[in-house]
Amino acid sequence: MASTDFKDYYAILGVNKTASADDIKKAYRRLARKYHPDMNPGDKAAEARFKEVNEAYEVLSDQDKRQKYDRFGQYWKQAESAGAAASGGRSPFTSVDFDNFEFGQYGSFEEFINELLGRMGTGSTGFGGRTGPQTGYRTSRRTTGFDGFSTGFDTGTGTGLDTEATITLSLSEAFHGVQKRLVLGREEFEVRIPPGAKPGSRIRVKGKGQHSPYYTSQRGDLYLTVEVTPHPFFQFDGDNLLCEVPISPEEAVLGAQVEVPTADGPVTMNVPAGIRSGQSLRLRGKGWRTPKGDRTDQIVRIVITPPKDLSPVEREYYEKLRSIRSFDPRSSLKGIRL
The missing domain is CATH 2.60.260.20 (Urease metallochaperone UreE, N-terminal domain)
Structure with a gap:
C-alpha cells in the first residue's frame, strides 16, 4: 500500500486518537445512521462514506487492531501477519525500536521491510541475511x-x-x-x-x-x-425480528386494528383493548429466514404515544375525560413506604 492510500480512521469517525471505546461507538452509530443506504437511496457519495465509516469502526473498535494501527500506521495489517508468521512464534518487530520510524516515507511495505531488516542486522537468525520477506513470512x-x-x-x-x-x-x-x-x-x-x-x-x-x-x-x-x-425499524431479538409500533391513547383503551410493516410488506394486526405501553404482540411466521427455509416470528413492542398538538375540540374532550374518569392508574402505589 502506498503512503498516499493511507486512511485516517480517526478522522473518518471524527474522533481524536485518545477517544474512548464508548466515544468511538457513539461516533460510528451516528455516522452509520446518517449515511445508511436506506436513509440515502441512490446517493453514491453517501454509500461510499458509509463503507468508510464501517471500515474505520471495524479497526478502531477492536483493541488489538487499534493498537497495531496506532503503532504501524498504513502497514499495521502487514506487521500483524509478519509477527504471527515469524519463526518460533517470535515477531521480527519485537527487537526494533519503532519510535523513530516515519511510516509515511515508505512507498510500499517491501521498502519498509528492507529498512527494518537493515536495522535488525543481516546475521544468520531471523531472515538469514536476505533483504525481503521469506518463506513462512506472509503479508496480509x-x-x-x-x-x-x-x-x-x-x-x-x-x-x-x-x-x-x-x-x-x-x-x-x-x-x-x-x-x-x-x-x-x-x-x-x-x-x-x-x-x-x-x-x-x-x-x-x-x-x-x-x-x-x-x-x-x-x-x-x-x-x-x-x-x-x-x-x-427492525432489529434482531435472538432468532426473531423485533420492532416498535406506536399507538394512540384511545387505541390502547378501546383496542384497534393497526397496520404493521413486515419483511413481506404491511399486515393488519389486532391490538387488544387495555394494552399497556411496552407489552409485546407476536406475528407468527413474519420474522427472519432460517437455514431450513422456515420463518421465525416478528415481535411487535407497543408504545403508547400521546399527541403533542391537540386541536381545540380534542383538548376539550380530553379535559372532559379527565373530569369524569373513575380509573386511578396509581391506586396500587398508595401506602408504599420504605
Whole structure:
C-alpha cells in the first residue's frame, strides 16, 4: 500500500486518537445512521462514506487492531501477519525500536521491510541475511474492492492459505440473499450470499483463498463473516425480528386494528383493548429466514404515544375525560413506604 492510500480512521469517525471505546461507538452509530443506504437511496457519495465509516469502526473498535494501527500506521495489517508468521512464534518487530520510524516515507511495505531488516542486522537468525520477506513470512492484504461492503483479508490463518474477510450487508440483503461481485487483487468473481444470513454467520467460498507458494494447483478458501448494518425499524431479538409500533391513547383503551410493516410488506394486526405501553404482540411466521427455509416470528413492542398538538375540540374532550374518569392508574402505589 502506498503512503498516499493511507486512511485516517480517526478522522473518518471524527474522533481524536485518545477517544474512548464508548466515544468511538457513539461516533460510528451516528455516522452509520446518517449515511445508511436506506436513509440515502441512490446517493453514491453517501454509500461510499458509509463503507468508510464501517471500515474505520471495524479497526478502531477492536483493541488489538487499534493498537497495531496506532503503532504501524498504513502497514499495521502487514506487521500483524509478519509477527504471527515469524519463526518460533517470535515477531521480527519485537527487537526494533519503532519510535523513530516515519511510516509515511515508505512507498510500499517491501521498502519498509528492507529498512527494518537493515536495522535488525543481516546475521544468520531471523531472515538469514536476505533483504525481503521469506518463506513462512506472509503479508496480509487489505482491499476495499468488494462492492457494497468493507473487507479485511488476513492471510496466514487456518491452513496458511485460507483467507478471512468481513462482509457488511444491509438488513434487506441479508434477509433476501444477494449476489455480490468481489474484487480480490486482479481477480473478480461472484459470490452468492444465501437468504437469512445473520450477524456472525460464516460463508465459505471454496478455492478463493491464497495460492500455495509451493504447489501452483493448491489454493485455500475464502471465509466471509457477515455483519449486518443497523436498520431504522427492525432489529434482531435472538432468532426473531423485533420492532416498535406506536399507538394512540384511545387505541390502547378501546383496542384497534393497526397496520404493521413486515419483511413481506404491511399486515393488519389486532391490538387488544387495555394494552399497556411496552407489552409485546407476536406475528407468527413474519420474522427472519432460517437455514431450513422456515420463518421465525416478528415481535411487535407497543408504545403508547400521546399527541403533542391537540386541536381545540380534542383538548376539550380530553379535559372532559379527565373530569369524569373513575380509573386511578396509581391506586396500587398508595401506602408504599420504605
